[in-house]
Amino acid sequence: MPVTANEHGLPGHLVDFVAALRTHGVSVGPGETVDAAEVLGALDLLRREELREGLAAALLRRSGQREVFDALFELYWPAALGAGSGQVHVPRIEGEDPDTPDGPVDVDALREILADLLRDGDTDALRALARAVVDALGQAGASGTGIRGSSAQPSWSAYQALRVISPETLLASIMNGLRQPDDSDFTDEMRRREIRDRIAQFRKMVTDEVRRRTAEQRGREQVAKTAVPKQAEQVEFLSAYAEQLTLLRRTVHPLARRLAARLAVRRKHAKRGTLDMRRTLRRSMSTGGVPMKPAYRKRRPGRPELVILCDVSGSVAGFSHFTLLLVQALREQFSKVRVFAFVEKTDEVTHLFEPGAELSGVMQRVLREADLTAFDGHSDYGGALGSFAEFYGEAITSKSSVLILGDARTNYRDPNLAVLRRLISQARHAHWLNPEPRRQWGSGDSAALRYADVMPMHECRTAGQLADVVEALLPV
């Protein structure tokens, strides 16, 4: 079994754990490691939850790091080895051969047990069941049919386990079981949400358990490398799935507030302008030509204007969604923000981003209400830039900063560089944020490199990168 004790004992193990945290982007300094060691000394190591919280208190510095921490904690300080002693037994179909009690798993009976537990919401029992299910299905072979693969090694897969049980499909039957004749829509909806929540919990339990068992078999370093979730800020926009996007959306507001706070600081520091020679000399007249009090130029607190052009086609959905939300949160920093969305044509969507508007539904409204397509609904940067120049060209003035968001994949159509060049020459600043990795720019139908010749283009794959870019860019 690859899970072996560290040769340096407990301190060595702690250092390994800290190293794993570092590889996942949680910056832990030696000082924190020493704190964690003190925590180990002060706590009763047999009480696992206290140990978890204690280590978290010493090692973490931000709430977004907790998920990574929890996943790694499960790997490095597992609650049990092997299947553990569960009180829940997985029902099996009686085999013809009475010598092997481990017949195929009786999926229907199993689903019934799960349905009962989900209805009652007994978290501990659910966790025990997740453990038993993963064990039984892993031992029994891929699909729970009892046929083992060619290797005698059991294999654990969250995907397969969840597909066999498919807990989502239980929702309707549980709801039916609970329904009473005089229930209102409200009670119904409440119940549905609660049960959906519990199903999501169960899924997570199965995933965690699979991660733990696999770690025992293949070594925790291996699993830590691949199966531990990323911090929200490091998730790539283009490959994020629904759950991560929700998480990302939650990080938008703190992120925007952080940016806003930093911008405010920078503005405060830049309060004093350069020396005003003319006024200084004139003032010196009253003191006999000796410049006692120098006069400074006053900075005009002119708040910058922002024009945003955003590709909202399917290929960059995750990215544009997130960015627009960030833009909305940043609105209060700018005197004037105008937001335009485009696919084949460009249309103004500023009115959808009023302060206080419902954040999560904005994207659907953009796609539904704005006039964005002409022929086939594939993005056409040339056409979009053309229609923007034609209808909204006056939006760009010498005071405005232009931000273009998109992957610059034009489907082999004309990139219309001439129009872009003209638009940019009118603006004060112009920047392009591209969610694709730099090495893919210019490949296939991407016109990224050609656009990059015209205006500065920044790689912007994760929320962290986006924050850096925006902070560096925003004119103050």
Add this chain to the structure above:
Amino acid sequence: MNAIQPPLFGSVDEVTERLAAVGYLANTAVATTVYLADRLGKPLLVEGPAGVGKTELAKAVAQATDAGLVRLQCYEGIDEARALYEWNHAKQLLRITAGQGHESWDATRDDVFSEEFLLPRPLLTAIRRDEPTVLLIDEMDKADVEVEGLLLEVLSDYQVSIPEMGTVTATRKPFALLTSNSTRELSEALKRRCLFLHLDFPDADLERRIVLSRVPELTEKLTDALVRTVRVLRAMELRKAPSVAETIDWGRTLLALGMDTLDDDAVRATLGVVLKHQSDQVKATAELHLN
């Protein structure tokens, strides 16, 4: 500094018990970090959404340990003179005028920069106290970055340097607790000196117990319905998720209105108690089929 300062708590369980005795129900995370902060002698940085009981925690610790609570409320523009100490200029002037003519300058100078003319502010007060003390630095994120620098000396060495008088060192380490709503990132230097606790909304069971302990007149059944509804509301993406304080308010409201079940009508009528934004109310009403 007194090296053998006895710890306030003997075990994590004891923390839970003693906090519960003064009406603060703590989960494992809270109890463990409070225990560790005391044991390791480090300040505790508590971060989390508004209304989860960050400030309450400091008050509860003070009450449970019979310590005095010294509170520094941070705000934008708070400075040394408000946080650490200040010289009482008016009194100093008076003293100089009174001594004029029959006292040498050296004597006067030494005298006006003495204890008598010092106005201690919360941080210095907490350091100088001989009795057990809980130092609460509230809403740290509201203060400017410069104030963090000021805190570093206080929080790591528990001492304050006054150029005219010398260094004041704590005779007894206060239990320091900082809170933050994370409207901005605190500096790494400050965070490194603290234990970190992210205080989130409590789980269903704990919240039920909290509500029942605060509003004992509520029936179990109604409390259960309340907590369940609030949790569903929190799972929605709202501009401001309802906090524990609002759950308690909601319970009181229902009690005052004499409602004993939380059905559609009751929720519709009292939703304003938990959701304070118009857009949130509209959204919740639509998603929960209340109209």
